[in-house]
Amino acid sequence: xxxxxxxxxxxxxxxxRAAGLAPEGTPLLEMRNIVKxxxxxxxxxxxxxxxxxxxxxxxxxxxxxxxxxxVKMMSGINPPTSGEIFAxxxxxxxxxxxxxxxxxxxxxxxxxxxxxxxxxTRNIFMGREITNRWGFMNHKKMESTAVDILGSAVQIxxxxxxxxxxxxxxxxxxxxxxxARAVHFKRNxxxxxxxxxxxxxxxxxxxxxxxxxxxxxxTSSVLVTHNIYHAFQVCDRFVVMSHGAKVFEARKEDTTIxxxxxxxxxx
Amino acid sequence: MSVSQSDHIHAAxxxxxxxxxxxxxxDWIRTRPEGGIAVLFVLVQIACIVGALxxxxxxxxxxxxxxxxxxxxxxxxxxxxxxVGVLMIAGEFDLSVGALYSFCAIVAATITNQLGGxxxxxxxxxxxxxxxxxxxxxxxxxxxxxxxxxxxxFGIPSFITTLGAMLLWKGATLLYHGAASLRYxxxxxxxxxxxxxxxxxxxxxxxxxxxxxxxxxxxxxxxxGNHFYAVGGNQKAAVAIGINPGRTKTIAFAMTxxxxxxxxxxxGARVSSIQPGGGLGLEARRHxxxxxxxxxxxxxxRLDPRHRARNLPHVHDPGCSAPPAGTGxxxxxxxxxxxxxxxxxxxxxxxQELRTDA
Numbered sequence: 001x002x003x004x005x006x007x008x009x010x011x012x013x014x015x016x017r018a019a020g021l022a023p024e025g026t027p028l029l030e031m032r033n034i035v036k037x038x039x040x041x042x043x044x045x046x047x048x049x050x051x052x053x054x055x056x057x058x059x060x061x062x063x064x065x066x067x068x069x070x071v072k073m074m075s076g077i078n079p080p081t082s083g084e085i086f087a088x089x090x091x092x093x094x095x096x097x098x099x100x101x102x103x104x105x106x107x108x109x110x111x112x113x114x115x116x117x118x119x120x121t122r123n124i125f126m127g128r129e130i131t132n133r134w135g136f137m138n139h140k141k142m143e144s145t146a147v148d149i150l151g152s153a154v155q156i157x158x159x160x161x162x163x164x165x166x167x168x169x170x171x172x173x174x175x176x177x178x179x180a181r182a183v184h185f186k187r188n189x190x191x192x193x194x195x196x197x198x199x200x201x202x203x204x205x206x207x208x209x210x211x212x213x214x215x216x217x218x219t220s221s222v223l224v225t226h227n228i229y230h231a232f233q234v235c236d237r238f239v240v241m242s243h244g245a246k247v248f249e250a251r252k253e254d255t256t257i258x259x260x261x262x263x264x265x266x267x
Numbered sequence: 268m269s270v271s272q273s274d275h276i277h278a279a280x281x282x283x284x285x286x287x288x289x290x291x292x293x294d295w296i297r298t299r300p301e302g303g304i305a306v307l308f309v310l311v312q313i314a315c316i317v318g319a320l321x322x323x324x325x326x327x328x329x330x331x332x333x334x335x336x337x338x339x340x341x342x343x344x345x346x347x348x349x350x351v352g353v354l355m356i357a358g359e360f361d362l363s364v365g366a367l368y369s370f371c372a373i374v375a376a377t378i379t380n381q382l383g384g385x386x387x388x389x390x391x392x393x394x395x396x397x398x399x400x401x402x403x404x405x406x407x408x409x410x411x412x413x414x415x416x417x418x419x420x421f422g423i424p425s426f427i428t429t430l431g432a433m434l435l436w437k438g439a440t441l442l443y444h445g446a447a448s449l450r451y452x453x454x455x456x457x458x459x460x461x462x463x464x465x466x467x468x469x470x471x472x473x474x475x476x477x478x479x480x481x482x483x484x485x486x487x488x489x490x491x492g493n494h495f496y497a498v499g500g501n502q503k504a505a506v507a508i509g510i511n512p513g514r515t516k517t518i519a520f521a522m523t524x525x526x527x528x529x530x531x532x533x534x535g536a537r538v539s540s541i542q543p544g545g546g547l548g549l550e551a552r553r554h555x556x557x558x559x560x561x562x563x564x565x566x567x568x569r570l571d572p573r574h575r576a577r578n579l580p581h582v583h584d585p586g587c588s589a590p591p592a593g594t595g596x597x598x599x600x601x602x603x604x605x606x607x608x609x610x611x612x613x614x615x616x617x618x619q620e621l622r623t624d625a
Contacts, residue, residue, distance in 0.1 A: 077506055077507055096509075097506070097507070097509035101509060107507070111503070112504070113503065113504035113507040113508060114501070115501040115504050115505070116501065117500040118493075118496050118500060122493055122496070126493065126504075126505070126510065127497070127508040127510045128509070129490045131489075135489050135490045135491065136484070136488050136490075137488055137489065137493065147273050147276045147277060147280070148273055150273070150276060151273030151274075151276055160276055160279035161276070161279045161280065162276065162280070163280075163283070
């Protein structure tokens with residue numbers, strides 16, 4: 001077979017931007033025309049994004065598309081260079097973790113965000129310790145709460161002692177601890193940045209079912225994933241990003257798994 | 268489903284609490300980093316005690332004087348190490364503690380003397396030493412905050428910042444006071460509080476113990492201790508979860524400066540004088556026996572007129588750096604002779620006999 005006869009589909013380097021869908025009603029969180037620059041590099045370029053009430057949004061795209069940048073922005077640790085943010089229709093700022101906490105946003109980070117040298121309990125309550133009025137920690141209460149949330153949030157394999165140091169846990173167990181922490185503290189919005197990368201099949205199914213349960217209870221989620229089949233199990237709406245902008249957006253009932261896959265590949 | 272999950276965790280916690288004392292201790296040694304250090308410490312102690320029992324005349328480890336001196340020489344280093352330890356847990360390092368140790372002590376002593384707080388004076392002011400100490404501690408704390416701001420605002424590694432700061436404070440000490448040693452004999456009740464004794468236990472050891480307990484509670488039971496561990500263990504995670512690493516590290520730097528100053532003042536009060544070069548080298552102390560020899564002098568320096576002859580930089584202070592080579596030899600001779608003389612004096616050995624073991 002000669003090289004000239006090979007049939008390779010030429011994938012265009014850029015997909016055109018898509019305007020996307022307009023939110024119905026007042027979204028929980030809306031971001032308009034968001035730009036994020038790191039020196040000369042533009043990570044987000046005029047991105048629009050919103051999260052409605054009781055909705056699971058799938059955020060898809062190739063590596064480097066800007067998904068994690070957007071998630072970190074919503075969690076407050078990565079303020080935008082320019083753009084507008086609204087919570088329940090009111091303008092707000094996301095300049096620090098305190099801002100996002102006030103908006104009821106909780107995140108499961110891709111890089112887990114646990115301290116290996118600290119026990120599970122201390123990791124779960126890191127920065128939000130249960131203390132008395134002088135700032136001394138209530139170890140008993142923290143431990144019993146940790147036991148409850150470790151047992152209920154996700155079924156975690158093999159974690160039997162909340163005093164175990166996180167460094168001794170496997171990748172999947174660490175991820176489960178991070179999930180348990182976020183689930184315990186979330187109020188309005190749960191951001192999941194590739195939460196299933198280290199989980200077992202059983203744990204993944206459990207987590208996806210949990211995200212659906214949360215939606216019934218009124219908590220919205222954003223699921224960042226490379227697994228479009230997982231996304232199709234739980235998401236109501238899909239947003240595909242490429243090069244810091246939105247290239248495709250559709251509700252689940254208006255699209256197919258093939259169409260979404262095609263847009264992700266083409267970016 | 269959730270109930271059964273929590274149940275097996277509860278069972279595991281119950282099993283952990285039900286272990287016998289021996290298995291708890293063994294698990295502690297195996298899993299905690301300080302477990303190994305504790306084992307090593309106990310082994311060294313056993314070796315020394317066995318040695319002392321085997322050779323009671325030449326290795327007087329268990330003599331009351333030796334124990335008193337050992338405890339005394341632990342205290343200033345220990346007080347300083349508490350602060351440095353907290354800073355290292357928070358992920359930064361301070362090389363300037365040795366220079367700060369001298370600078371803050373010199374400031375405290377100068378102010379004490381200027382306000383008439385010397386015990387030798389008639390109508391010595393009782394308040395003056397406390398004012399001097401408060402100012403010294405405040406300078407130590409403020410210096411820690413300054414180091415933190417330089418390190419954090421300009422993104423300079425703390426190793427570099429404090430290497431420069433070490434030279435700066437060393438120079439500041441010389442500028443402020445010069446190279447001569449400074450008399451520091453504070454009036455009562457300061458003298459008793461910081462230089463008293465309960466049996467063989469010197470006040471500085473009691474202060475060290477108090478500080479250690481306070482630091483234990485801060486590190487393991489207070490919110491800020493949790494933040495120290497979080498910021499030092501994984502700064503990105505701490506930021507992601509809403510801890511302000513700048514604030515946390517600034518507090519750690521301030522605590523380090525405070526403890527360096529406290530250590531310098533307590534050590535100064537103990538030996539009744541402060542050497543401008545005294546704290547240098549404390550930040551990376553090498554154990555060359557200097558401590559033992561120097562400290563033995565400390566125990567008696569004020570009683571024995573012969574020790575006045577040795578009013579040289581590093582005789583009083585256990586932790587100071589070595590003098591130039593020539594002086595070193597000279598000093599060694601002077602000290603050996605003095606050592607021998609004193610031992611003769613105490614134990615009635617003939618000089619001939621001792622020359623062989625020196």
